[in-house]
Amino acid sequence: MRLSRAWPAALLLVLVASPFFSFNPFYQRVAALVALAAISASAWNVIGGYAGQVSFGHSVYFGVGAYAALLVFTKLGLPPIAGAPLGILASLAISVIAGLPTFRLHGHYFSMATFAIAALAELLIINWNFAGGAIGMMGPATARSPADLLFRSALPYYAIFLAVLAVLLWLTHRMQRSRMGFYLRAIGAGERAAQSLGVPIRRYKLYALLLSGAFTALAGSLYAVMIGFIDPDSGFGVLISVNMVVMAALGGAGTLFGPLVGAVILVPLSEASNAILGGGSSGAAYVAYGVIIMLIARFCPGGLAEWWRVLTRTRRRRAA
C-alpha cells in the first residue's frame, strides 16, 4: 500500500521538476500550459467534481479574468496582473448572480443553464467594442517594468502557475477533509438525503462556486499575462469550459489530483496536434474531446483515478 502511494508521488515530483532541467523551450512552454490548465480544471473540480454540479459555463470566469487583465492594461496602462484582483471580484459577483437561480436546477438542466449563460456571455463580449469587440485586445509588447511579467522563457510562468496550483490544491485538500468537503460530496451523491441531514444545500453550493470561480478567473488573468492576447473565442469560447470538464473527468472528477492528471495527459496532446496539424486544428480538438468523453462515459465513469484505485486494490489483494 505504501508503495502504491509512493510511486505516483515520486513520478509527479520528477515531472514537476523536469522543466527546470530541460533546455527545450517547447517542453517548457507545454509545461507552463499544463500547469495553467491544471489550475482551471482543479478549480472547476470544486463545484463540478466534489459537489457534482457539472458546469459547462466556467469559460465565463476564465474570460472575465483574462479580460480584466488586458482591460486594466489597455485602458489604465497598469500591468496586466493588476487586473487579476478585479477579475476575481467580478467572478464572485457572477457566482452570486448566476449561481443562486441556476442552483435550483438539477443534473443536465443545471449543465444546460450554465452552457447558455456562457454562450450569452461570449455574444455580449463580441459586441462590446470597448473591450475590443470581436478582435480582442493585446497585452504590452515590451516589458515596461518587471511588474508586466513579460518573459522570453516560459520557465518563470511555469514557476508562477505552479505556485498558484499548489495553493489551490492545498486549499482543496483542506476542504476535502473538512465539513465542507463532506457536505459537497454529499450534495453530489444525493441532494435529498444531504438536506435531510441538515446540509444547507444552496449555501454550500454557493461557497463551492465562489471558490471555483475565483481560481478560474485567476487562471484567466494568468493566461492573458503569459499569452498577451485575448479575444472572445480564447477567453469565452465553449472549448475553454469543455477543456476543464474533460480534463477533470479524464483524471477523476472529485479527486484531489484527478484534474492535474487530466491536464498532464491532454495539454501535451493538443499542443502536439497543433504543432503537427497547424494552428487551425481546433476542429480536431473537438473531435478528440468527443471521443474522450464517450470513452470515459462508457468504460471509466470515475476517470483514471477510479481505474488506479481498482488496479492498486487488486494488486494488494493478490499480495495478501
Add this chain to the structure above:
Amino acid sequence: MLLEARGIVKAFGAFHAVAGADLLLEESELIGLIGPNGAGKSTFFNCLSGDARPTAGTIRFRGTEVTALPPAAHARLGLARTFQVPIVFDTMTVRENVMVGAFLRHPHRRAAAAKADEVLAFTGLAEQANLPATALGTPGRKRLEIARALATEPVLLLLDEALAGLPSAEVEAAIDLVRRIHESGVTLIVVEHIMEVIHRLTRRVLVFHQGRVIAEGTPAEVTADPAVITAYLGRRAHK
C-alpha cells in the same frame, strides 16, 4: 407537546394525497403509522420532515412553527428521517456517510468521526465502516440510513418503512435496533406495512386511508376496527 400537526392538506392538482390529517405526539412516544398503499402515509411524512410543503395546515415542532421550513432546518431542530427507498451516498464509505450526519452537531472532523464511530457501533455497522457504501445490500443500506440519521442526534426520528422488504432474520435485528433507539430517549414515528412489526413495537397506531386518519388506538383496537378492515380488505360482497 413535541410535534403538533393540525389540519394537514397536501394537494397535487385536484388530488388530495393528504386531506386534513392531525397528529399530536408527546416526547418519548413511539407510534406507528399504517395504511394501505397510496393512503398518503409517505406524503404526510414528507410534510412533517419538510420535504413537502403542506397546501394547508400548520406543523409545530418543539414549539417552533416549521410548516414552511426546508428539511435542513428540521434537521437542525432535531428531526431526522429515513427514506422508503434508501438514498445512501454511493461515492463514500460507510463511515463517511455517517460522518455527514455527525457534522451537523460536530463541526470538527475528529469529533464528527468519533460520533460516527459511536453510532456505527450502536447500529452494528462497525465492521463495515471502511467499506464503500455500495458494498452494502438493502438491509445494510436501510441500517446505514438509520445510522446517518442518528448521527444528527435527533429528538424525533421518522422511519419510513425501515423494515419493509427485509429478510426475516434481519427484521428481528431491526426491531431490536428500533427498540434500543427508543430506549436511548429518541421519540419515533414508524411507517410500516407489516402488522406484526407494528404489534410488537408500538402501543399507539394511526391508520391512514385516503389521506385521512380513520382510526387511532392500540394495535389490537385498530385491527378490530371495522373501518380499518374495510379500508384494507374492501367491503364484503353480500349483505
